[in-house]
Amino acid sequence: MVSRRGFLGLTAAALALPAIPAAAATPAAFTLNLANNTGSGTVFAYVTGTAPDGRLILLDSGGAPYYPASPATDLTPLPVDCAIAVGSGRQVSVPKMAGARIYLVTDAKLDFFLNRGPALVHPSFLNSGDPNFAKNWSFAEFTFNDAQLFANISYVDFVGLPLGLGLTTSSSGTQSVPGLPSGSVDAVSSGLGAQGGNWAQLVQTGSDGRPLRVLSAQHKADQFAGYLDGYIDQVWQKYSSATLTVDSQNPAVGTFTGKVSGDVLTFDNGESFGKPVTADVWSCDSGPFAIPQGASDARKAIVPRLAAALNRTTLLDNTNQPTGEDPARFYQNAETNHYARIVHGKLPDNRGYAFPYDDVTPGQDFSGSVFAGDPLTLTVTVSATH
Structure with a gap:
């Protein structure tokens, strides 16, 4: 399969496994089937992305x-109504687009704006002044x-309005991914509250x-300084004597070994990593985990595996990443990514x-991905928050 980051074009690819080649070119469009299991008759969907011509x-x-055309000024309200009324169910045809999202919202429409370019201003879950902040919405990516x-x-x-694919x-x-079931915002909120510390602040x-959504810890990183x-100190101490092996899982890239010297983890291909802080682990994209333009394929492979093992707190116990990983050992350290632990614990298929x-x-x-070279219908099912 291909990674979310690589295929959606968000950041550097995780280089997990080679993409499955399509037997023939994909169709010009697929059918998006929107299914409403919220109990609300007022559900709207929005579909947006980047067309093949940019x-x-x-x-x-x-x-x-x-x-959309480029507006004269930034934060211009979207001049065309793009709220697709879902009702009891709705189908639309979706053409080729990349880095795309399918937004679902209950009980109200979302407000979208255009900046010059044009560039779409997406709803914000962080800015309390955003007109969509207090609305109940979520999205799937494609x-x-x-x-x-x-x-x-x-x-x-974040965890919000539950969606399934x-x-x-x-x-x-x-293929199917059930996603979080109805009521999961309450369940995840309760789990974080029981964890104590700053986890309830998410x-x-x-x-x-009532709980509206639950943020990932990366968005409250200052509370987890x-x-x-x-744990990171123990990991760095371990690999000052032990050898860490990281498999890129791509034969063209290879497998690397590394050790710590002077607080720097250096691999046999010359790639090196300073000691990360908690915020680097939560985001997977700062400090030593930032991937600059022009980075080697080796670095693009090592970063995801180090970041994943630190989020799951398995790097101290498993010197062979990710080959020797056992999902039963994920998130077992007292200090770990409890947001990820609780979310995965509520997912029917993990x-x-x-x-x-x-x-x-x-x-x-x-x-939680579905993919195919011969798609016909993608069904997105939206369930109740509480």
Whole structure:
């Protein structure tokens, strides 16, 4: 399979396994089937991404492709209604687009804006002044190009309105990711509250006082300063004498060995990593885990595996990453990514991104993705928050 980061074009690829080649070019469009299990008759969907020619693309309320023009000023309200009323169910045709999202919202429409370019201003779950902040929404991600349709459920940023995915194809079978069930915002909130410490601070409440969404710890990193220091210190101490092996899982890239000297983890290919802090682990994309433009394929492979093992707190026990990983050992340290632990514990099949490199695996899929070169229908099912 191909990683979420690589296929969606968000950041450097995790280089997990080679992409599955399509037997033939993908169709010009796939059917998006929107299923409403919320109990609310007021559900809207929005579909947006980047067209093959680089233009911003959305579907309008009728399901037709819409290419916004650049506005005269930033934060111009989207001039076309792109709220697709789901009702008891709705189907629309989706053309090729990359880095795309399917937003779902209950009980109200979302407010989208355009900046010059044009660039779409997406809803914010961090800015309390954003008109969408207090609304109940979530999204699934996808990219649809000439190779395949790749879609996934993501909890990298937050847990909110529960979504599930199903994919039917013309000849390669069906796939599904159930996602979090109804009521999961309450369940995850309760789990974090029981964990104690600053974990309960990840819960955002709505105007009714009930949990609205639960943020990933990376968005409250300042409240976790020093949280993983003890564990990271133990890891760095261990590999000052022991040898760490990291398999890129790509024969063209290879396997690397590394040891710590002077607080720097250096591999036999010359790639080196300073000691990360907790915020680097939560984000997977700062400090030694930032991947600069022009980085080697080796670094692009090592970073995800180090970051994943630190989020799962398995790096101290397993010197062979990720080949020797045992999912039963994930998140067992007292100080670990308890957000990811609790989210995965609520997932019926343990599948869904709870941190950016959650697709790193010795074999079993944890990422919550569906993909095929012959897609027909992608079903997104939205369930109740409480």
